[in-house]
Amino acid sequence: xxxxxxxxxVLAIYPTPRGFAYAxxxxxxxxxxxxxxxxxxxxxxxxxxxxxxxxxxAARPETLVIEDGVxxxxxxxxxxxxxxxxxxxxxEVEDISLVRYSRxxxxxxxxxxAITRQEIAQAIxxxxxxxxxxxxxxxxxxxxxxxxxxxxxxxxxxxxxxxRVTDDEPP
Amino acid sequence: xxxxxxxxxxxxxxxxxxxxDLLALLPTTGRNRVSxxxxxxxxxNGGEILAYEVIFGSPAHELFPKHFAEVEEAVVDRAYxxxxxxxxxxxxxxxxxxxxxEAILARAVDRRQRKDR
Numbered sequence: 071x072x073x074x075x076x077x078x079x080v081l082a083i084y085p086t087p088r089g090f091a092y093a094x095x096x097x098x099x100x101x102x103x104x105x106x107x108x109x110x111x112x113x114x115x116x117x118x119x120x121x122x123x124x125x126x127x128a129a130r131p132e133t134l135v136i137e138d139g140v141x142x143x144x145x146x147x148x149x150x151x152x153x154x155x156x157x158x159x160x161x162e163v164e165d166i167s168l169v170r171y172s173r174x175x176x177x178x179x180x181x182x183x184a185i186t187r188q189e190i191a192q193a194i195x196x197x198x199x200x201x202x203x204x205x206x207x208x209x210x211x212x213x214x215x216x217x218x219x220x221x222x223x224x225x226x227x228x229x230x231x232x233x234r235v236t237d238d239e240p241p
Numbered sequence: 242x243x244x245x246x247x248x249x250x251x252x253x254x255x256x257x258x259x260x261x262d263l264l265a266l267l268p269t270t271g272r273n274r275v276s277x278x279x280x281x282x283x284x285x286n287g288g289e290i291l292a293y294e295v296i297f298g299s300p301a302h303e304l305f306p307k308h309f310a311e312v313e314e315a316v317v318d319r320a321y322x323x324x325x326x327x328x329x330x331x332x333x334x335x336x337x338x339x340x341x342x343e344a345i346l347a348r349a350v351d352r353r354q355r356k357d358r
Contacts, residue, residue: 079244096244102251128280129245200255 081131082228084220085150089118091220094129098232101200104221115153122157126164134161135227138170171230179230191222246307250279252297267292284308313349320345
């Protein structure tokens with residue numbers, strides 16, 4: 071990846087089974103905030119959406135990037151698909167430009183249609199040292215997914231957006 | 242760049258410190274001070290600004306760009322007003338003062354041009 075050609079405050083949201091992960095970038099190699107939020111119990115979508123709205127209010131991003139959950143190839147649950155729709159509606163109300171990218175687009179941006187999420191995370195950690203200490207180890211077959219990987223899923227959405235906007239090459 | 246109003250959280254995340262770690266490093270301060278500073282709810286005081294500079298090794302204007310811009314604008318306005326009030330005074334002391342005030346204005350203009358580039 072080349073230098074920061076585009077300075078646009080981009081907030082990428084990646085819904086997770088327990089809440090959401092986010093990554094806020096002001097340029098391709100400049101993350102300014104990242105993390106995960108978890109919500110247990112009922113009304114998960116309403117609470118998740120509330121937290122995302124608060125995050126948008128605090129960060130005031132110019133662009134919100136989410137996964138395209140309605141493509142035929144999407145494997146996201148119905149709850150997450152509903153949440154993605156609600157995020158889209160919220161972005162419209164808040165007057166934030168919304169962009170959606172499918173997993174296929176992300177994989178293509180990272181140069182290989184069969185690339186795994188772990189490999190994408192490793193590539194991001196290599197190029198963005200600030201995120202490198204959040205890189206989880208490769209999970210074993212019997213292990214559940216590490217929540218830290220979701221931060222990289224959010225970052226991959228933001229980097230896909232920067233790559234599309236600037237015609238820059240991702241890591 | 243500098244799209245955020247405060248970069249304390251960014252620097253803290255990069256350094257791997259928790260809010261309570263940062264709180265322990267700051268000189269006498271309130272319990273929620275780091276959180277409120279990170280969220281831009283409360284401007285940091287002079288001691289905290291210096292402490293954050295020491296902790297992260299970044300200058301205050303990079304850590305608190307919005308706060309710095311506000312202070313700079315206020316100082317530039319006052320410097321301009323003071324410069325205007327000195328117009329017509331031809332003594333050496335006033336000339337020195339005017340030169341200092343012009344330097345303040347020139348630095349502000351230079352900083353703004355570099356930021357816009």
